Structure formats: C-alpha cells, structure tokens
Amino acid sequence: MVHPLLRLLRYAKNYRPQVWLATICTILNKIFDLAPSYLIGVAVDVVVQKENSLVARLGVTDTVGQLAVLSLLTLLIWSLESLFQFFYDRLWRNLAQTVQHELRLDAYSHLQELELSYFEDRSTGEMLSILNDDINQLERFLDSGAARILHFFTTVLVVGGSFVAIAPSVAWVAMLPIPFIIWGTMVIQRRLAPRYADVRAKAGLINSRLANNLSGIATIKSFTAERYERDRVLTESEAYRRSNGRAIALSAAFIPLIRMVIVVGFVATLFFGGVAALNNQITVGTYGFLVFIVQQLLWPFASLSEILDSYQRAMASTRRVMGLLDTPIAITTGDHPLPLNTVRGDVHFNDITFAYSDRDRVLKRLSLHIPPKSTIGIVGATGSGKSTLVKLLLRFYEIQHGKILIDGIDIRTLNLADLRRCIGWVSQDVFLFHGTVAENISYGSFSTSHEEIVHAAKLAEADEFIRQLPQGYDTIVGERGQKLSGGQRQRLAIARAILKDPPILILDEATSAVDNETEAAIQKSLIMITQNRTTIAIAHRLSTIRHSDCIYAMDRGQVVEQGTHEELLALGGIYAGLWQVQSGDRLFNPSVNP
Numbered sequence: 001m002v003h004p005l006l007r008l009l010r011y012a013k014n015y016r017p018q019v020w021l022a023t024i025c026t027i028l029n030k031i032f033d034l035a036p037s038y039l040i041g042v043a044v045d046v047v048v049q050k051e052n053s054l055v056a057r058l059g060v061t062d063t064v065g066q067l068a069v070l071s072l073l074t075l076l077i078w079s080l081e082s083l084f085q086f087f088y089d090r091l092w093r094n095l096a097q098t099v100q101h102e103l104r105l106d107a108y109s110h111l112q113e114l115e116l117s118y119f120e121d122r123s124t125g126e127m128l129s130i131l132n133d134d135i136n137q138l139e140r141f142l143d144s145g146a147a148r149i150l151h152f153f154t155t156v157l158v159v160g161g162s163f164v165a166i167a168p169s170v171a172w173v174a175m176l177p178i179p180f181i182i183w184g185t186m187v188i189q190r191r192l193a194p195r196y197a198d199v200r201a202k203a204g205l206i207n208s209r210l211a212n213n214l215s216g217i218a219t220i221k222s223f224t225a226e227r228y229e230r231d232r233v234l235t236e237s238e239a240y241r242r243s244n245g246r247a248i249a250l251s252a253a254f255i256p257l258i259r260m261v262i263v264v265g266f267v268a269t270l271f272f273g274g275v276a277a278l279n280n281q282i283t284v285g286t287y288g289f290l291v292f293i294v295q296q297l298l299w300p301f302a303s304l305s306e307i308l309d310s311y312q313r314a315m316a317s318t319r320r321v322m323g324l325l326d327t328p329i330a331i332t333t334g335d336h337p338l339p340l341n342t343v344r345g346d347v348h349f350n351d352i353t354f355a356y357s358d359r360d361r362v363l364k365r366l367s368l369h370i371p372p373k374s375t376i377g378i379v380g381a382t383g384s385g386k387s388t389l390v391k392l393l394l395r396f397y398e399i400q401h402g403k404i405l406i407d408g409i410d411i412r413t414l415n416l417a418d419l420r421r422c423i424g425w426v427s428q429d430v431f432l433f434h435g436t437v438a439e440n441i442s443y444g445s446f447s448t449s450h451e452e453i454v455h456a457a458k459l460a461e462a463d464e465f466i467r468q469l470p471q472g473y474d475t476i477v478g479e480r481g482q483k484l485s486g487g488q489r490q491r492l493a494i495a496r497a498i499l500k501d502p503p504i505l506i507l508d509e510a511t512s513a514v515d516n517e518t519e520a521a522i523q524k525s526l527i528m529i530t531q532n533r534t535t536i537a538i539a540h541r542l543s544t545i546r547h548s549d550c551i552y553a554m555d556r557g558q559v560v561e562q563g564t565h566e567e568l569l570a571l572g573g574i575y576a577g578l579w580q581v582q583s584g585d586r587l588f589n590p591s592v593n594p
C-alpha cells in the first residue's frame with residue numbers, strides 16, 4: 001500500500017522543478033530569517049572586542065566601518081529573506097492549487113463512472129464532504145504545511161548545529177527540553193486525534209441535517225414543524241460545540257505546557273552560558289547570541305504539534321479521497337461499438353433475473369421481445385418491476401441471470417457510451433438542472449440550434465407554456481426545476497428526449513403529471529415521434545399505451561399477460577380489470593377521454 005503522501009505527491013509529478021525550487025526558496029528564506037540573530041552576536045562582538053572582533057579579522061579594522069558593514073549586511077539579508085518569502089509562498093500556493101484542482105477533477109470523474117448502487121448506498125453529504133471538505137483540507141495543508149515543515153527542520157539543523165559549533169559545553173543544556181517536547185507532543189497528539197475525529201463526525205451529522213432540512217423546507221412548513229426542526233438542529237449544533245470544546249481543552253493547554261518546558265532550556269542556557277562567559281570559556285558576544293537564539297531553537301517545537309496536527313488531518317483526508325479513487329468501477333464498458341445510425345432497435349430481454357443488492361428478486365426469468373420500430377406498453381401494479389426493467393436496458397445495474405440484447409448483441413459487450421447514446425429515457429422522476437428552459441431541453445444535445453429546441457418543445461406540447469414564462473426559453477427553472485409544475489417538468493423532459501432523437505425511446509410514466517387534454521395532445525405528437533423508433537412506454541393511465549403494438553402486463557417481476565389492447569380485453573385478466581376500473585372512472589369524470 002503506497003503511503004498517501006506519496007500518492008499525493010504524484011499529482012505534482014509534472015511540477016517537480018517547481019517543487020524543488022519552492023523547497024530551496026523555503027530553506028533559504030529560513031536561513032536569511034535566522035541570520036539577523038547571528039548578526040546581533042557579531043555586532044556585540046564588534047562593540048566588545050573592537051579591533052580584535054570577528055569582522056576585524058576579515059579585514060575591516062575600523063569599528064564604525066565594521067558596524068557599517070554589519071548594517072549593510074543586515075539590510076541585504078532582510079531583503080533576500082523577503083524576496084525568498086515571496087517566491088516560496090507563491091510557488092507552494094500555486095502548487096496547492098494545482099494539486100487540489102487535479103485531484104478534485106480525478107475524484108469527480110471517477111465518481112461519475114461508478115455504478116448507481118454506489119450512490120444509493122451513500123448520502124450526498126458524505127460524497128460532497130470528500131469532494132469538497134477533504135480536498136480543501138489538503139489544499140490548506142499544501143498551502144502552508146510544506147513550508148512550515150521545511151522551516152522547522154531548517155531551524156533545528158541550523159540553530160542546533162551552530163549551538164554545538166559555537167558553544168559545545170552549553171549546547172546540551174539548551175537541547176535538554178527537546179526530547180521532552182517531542183514526547184509530550186506525541187502524547188497529546190494521540191489524545192487529540194480521536195477528539196478531532198469526533199468533531200468531524202459531529203460536523204458531518206449537522207451538515208446532513210441542514211442539507212436535508214433545506215431540501216424539505218416545504219414539508220417542514222406544511223407540518224408547521226419549524227420548532228421541532230430548530231430543536232433538532234440545536235441538539236446537533238450543541239453536540240458539535242461540546243465536541244469541539246473537548247478538543248479545545250486539550251489543544252489550548254498544549255502551548256502553555258510547552259512554554260514551561262522551553263523556559264527550562266532558556267534558564268539553563270542563561271545560567272550555564274553566563275558561567276561559561278565568566279570563566280572566559282565563551283565570549284560575551286557568543287553568550288548574548290546564545291541567550292537570544294535559544295528561543296529560536298525551542299519555539300518551533302511548540303508549533304510541531306500544530307504541524308503534525310494538520311499533517312495528520314491532511315493524510316486522513318488523502319486516504320478518503322484515495323479510497324474513492326480506488327473504488328473499482330463495477331459496470332465497465334464493452335468494446336463492441338454501436339454507431340447510432342446503424343441501430344435498428346431490436347430489443348430482447350432473454351430470460352433475465354435481477355435483484356437489487358441484499359433484496360429479493362425483482363425480475364424473475366423474464367423474457368420480452370420488442371421488434372425494431374415497434375411500440376410496446378408495459379402496465380402493472382406499483383412495485384412490479386417496470387422501471388427496473390428499463391434501467392437494466394440502460395445498464396445502470398448488472399443482471400444476475402439471462403441476457404439483454406440490442407440488435408442481437410449482448411449489451412454487456414457493447415460500448416457503454418454508445419449503448420446509452422442510442423436510448424432516450426424519460427424517467428419517472430424528472431431531473432432538471434439549474435439553468436434556463438432552453439439549456440434543459442438541449443441537455444445532452446449540446447450543439448442544437450434554438451429552432452430545433454423550439455421544434456422539440458412544440459412536439460412535447462411545451463412551447464405554449466414556455467412562451468408564457470417571464471423570460472420564455474431563457475427562464476431559469478430553479479434547482480431541480482422547482483419553479484415549474486410537475487407536468488411542465490415532464491414536458492421539458494419529453495422535449496429533451498425528442499431532441500436527442502434516439503433509436504430507442506423509453507417513456508416511464510412520462511405524462512403521468514399532465515392533465516388529460518395535454519396528454520391527448522402529447523399522444524398525437526408521440527404517434528409521429530415514435531413512428532421511426534422502438535418505444536417502450538410504461539404507464540398507469542392505460543389511455544397512454546392503449547394503441548401500442550403490444551401491451552405487457554407485469555406482476556411481481558414477471559410478464560403475466562401480453563397482446564394488443566383488444567386481445568387483452570378479450571382475455572379478461574389483469575389488464576381488462578384495470579381498464580374496467582379506469583373507464584369506470586369516466587362515468588364520474590367526463591374529462592377522461594381514453
């Protein structure tokens with residue numbers, strides 16, 4: 001198993017020169033950041049040692065001249081520090097953007113390829129949290145985390161190294177607290193990790209509650225359940241607050257505790273360094289420098305916990321994103337092409353059996369043959385498996401037994417995109433995208449002209465109502481099309497399928513929400529539309545499928561009757577019973593015109 005950090009770095013593999021450049025700039029920035037402390041030591045040395053100072057030994061004997069050299073050097077170093085800060089900051093932040101961009105795109109592309117049951121087993125909130133929260137977490141870490149880690153090691157190596165080089169006798173006291181700080185950090189980290197995990201879990205719960213409530217706002221209002229929902233949000237928000245409180249209690253105590261350990265190192269350096277200076281083992285300048293710099297050595301350890309914290313959280317996020325990327329694609333494409341213009345539209349369900357995962361069988365050894373360009377109707381009790389049947393044709397799920405053939409070819413061997421391209425599916429629950437009416441009609445047929453869109457809308461009996469909308473075809477339909485009525489949404493979906501012009505058309509309760517008059521008008525158009533293609537129409541309202549070439553009545557996953565309208569009436573079975581009930585309706589509702 002490859003470490004998540006390494007997998008993450010693969011996303012930056014095309015940017016290796018930038019990574020190296022950013023690393024070098026970060027290290028140089030830290031070195032220049034530390035340098036002024038050394039210059040202070042050298043300045044004290046100039047004032048105390050005068051002509052015998054370190055700078056004097058380099059050739060500048062005049063003390064004022066020495067100070068001038070030091071001042072110029074400080075200016076230069078300060079400028080270089082700022083310059084490298086600009087470089088590394090820009091480089092790391094751009095790299096963070098690149099990595100998050102590519103990772104998000106990969107994760108989303110992979111997610112789109114996964115089978116429908118993957119989405120049914122998970123909440124939208126859960127998947128969004130991977131695509132958004134986790135990838136943002138990584139972005140934050142890469143933004144500043146890499147630089148912080150490099151700064152930490154540069155400081156420890158440079159300052160620790162110079163301590164040992166300049167005053168080996170005092171170095172050990174300055175470094176005394178380091179093992180304790182590392183040990184303390186590890187202990188606190190271990191205790192903090194589960195508290196942070198709990199915070200994230202609580203945040204997830206409140207997120208899914210809020211998302212759920214926002215989409216169900218009309219139901220909340222109709223049941224006047226506002227107070228009830230407010231209390232539920234309050235409970236979950238309170239749990240989130242308490243969980244965060246537990247994490248804060250520990251993490252807030254950490255820095256003061258580390259400070260106390262650091263002060264031991266500082267005091268020890270002050271004392272033992274002073275003694276060494278008094279005994280002339282080190283110079284006054286060195287002593288001043290050591291006291292000054294000991295904090296620079298020890299302070300980064302205080303932020304070690306923060307660095308580790310953000311590193312661990314970033315790795316947890318990486319694991320989640322990689323987990324998504326590693327999810328195998330269950331429904332893979334076949335390699336048999338199916339060019340759109342060659343499809344005859346012969347559909348054959350051959351002895352198929354299907355069950356949703358962990359459920360009883362929905363379809364049982366069902367066989368059904370639809371000749372090219374014919375129109376069939378499917379009726380049956382709710383839950384009898386009608387929608388499931390057409391979803392199997394689209395290969396949304398894999399059948400457990402039998403075969404589905406299009407023009408004699410097993411759909412499992414067909415190129416998946418070709419297969420879906422040749423089927424127009426008007427589903428039971430229409431989904432419209434946030435956008436204009438025209439955009440929704442041309443969805444999937446992206447390069448169609450406005451005239452073609454209008455023509456499709458006319459055939460779907462949608463043109464008239466669209467023209468009455470405030471901005472006509474440019475009216476925004478709202479999220480999921482919520483600014484339109486159910487019947488209007490259905491007509492846009494029919495127009496969308498007409499525009500796609502597929503050899504096989506599936507109408508699953510496509511006109512269930514429109515009134516009888518509109519339905520009759522759509523039926524007239526449909527006679528024309530379905531002429532040159534294979535059509536599968538599922539309906540509860542029998543008038544919709546009455547004129548089909550063949551009607552199939554389904555019951556508990558099996559076809560129990562088949563024939564034309566007249567044949568089925570003569571049979572006197574389920575269909576005839578349903579027809580009787582619905583035409584009986586006519587006696588009470590004269591507007592029904594089957």
Ligand SMILES: Nc1ncnc2c1ncn2[C@@H]1O[C@H](COP(=O)(O)OP(=O)(O)OP(=O)(O)O)[C@@H](O)[C@H]1O
Pocket residue numbers: 120356357359362380381382383384385386387388389428
């Ligand atoms: N995604 C799913 N996961 C698990 N079970 C499902 C799923 N979709 C449908 N089912 C179950 O499969 C059975 C058949 O559902 P299907 O939607 O095919 O029925 P239908 O005949 O189209 O019904 P309706 O007339 O109400 O639309 C039902 O018992 C339903 O509960």
